[in-house]
Amino acid sequence: MLLFAWEQLPLMGKIYWILAVPSTAIFLILLVLSFFGADADADIDGGDIGDVDIGEGLGGFILSFKSIISFVMMFGWAGIISMTFDLSIALTIIVAVITGLVSLIAVASLLYFITKMSYSGTMNLENSIGKVGSVILRIPSKKQGIGQIQVNVQGSLRTLEAMTEEKEQIKSGTNVQVIDVQDNILIVIPKI
Numbered sequence: 001m002l003l004f005a006w007e008q009l010p011l012m013g014k015i016y017w018i019l020a021v022p023s024t025a026i027f028l029i030l031l032v033l034s035f036f037g038a039d040a041d042a043d044i045d046g047g048d049i050g051d052v053d054i055g056e057g058l059g060g061f062i063l064s065f066k067s068i069i070s071f072v073m074m075f076g077w078a079g080i081i082s083m084t085f086d087l088s089i090a091l092t093i094i095v096a097v098i099t100g101l102v103s104l105i106a107v108a109s110l111l112y113f114i115t116k117m118s119y120s121g122t123m124n125l126e127n128s129i130g131k132v133g134s135v136i137l138r139i140p141s142k143k144q145g146i147g148q149i150q151v152n153v154q155g156s157l158r159t160l161e162a163m164t165e166e167k168e169q170i171k172s173g174t175n176v177q178v179i180d181v182q183d184n185i186l187i188v189i190p191k192i
Helices: 011-035 065-084 090-116
Strands: 132-137 147-153 156-164 175-182 183-191
Touching: 011 065, 011 090, 065 090, 090 147, 132 156, 147 183, 156 175
Parallel strands: 156 183
Antiparallel strands: 132 147, 132 175, 147 156, 175 183
16 A cells, blocks of 8 residues: 555545644644743643643643644554554554554653653742751841841752841851741751
């Protein structure tokens, strides 16, 4: 059977071609956009299509635009290739569906793990609780004023505002431990 003899193709062969060519073009456009950082992400789980909460985990990526396009693309190409081996229509559909599902799961898994690797540089002050730092600007007693400490938070040395509930002020150079965070200000005690 000739792949490009349109008139001689059975209906299923035409359907495979109609699915394979446009979805491949869309997939390639998405791929090129991804390389240039202009990722046209249209995920059903909160992207351009709408805010439909389908939960967390891999499930949200299975219904993403990219994974569905990869399914349609591989379904079409697997069907075309299967037809060149003169397989029955039912068998070509089975091969196409299995190939499409493998592609869908592979793309969804890849998208899931890529998002898990992303790191937000936003500092969460709650991560400082329990850390030990050093006072660089004295801290007045009984929360009567704000001082500053240097403390390692999320792998980076930060200078942050701090208060204490202690009866005496905490002098510069004193080691302190962060025990709480209130209104974006660290609450510290002297570290003995």
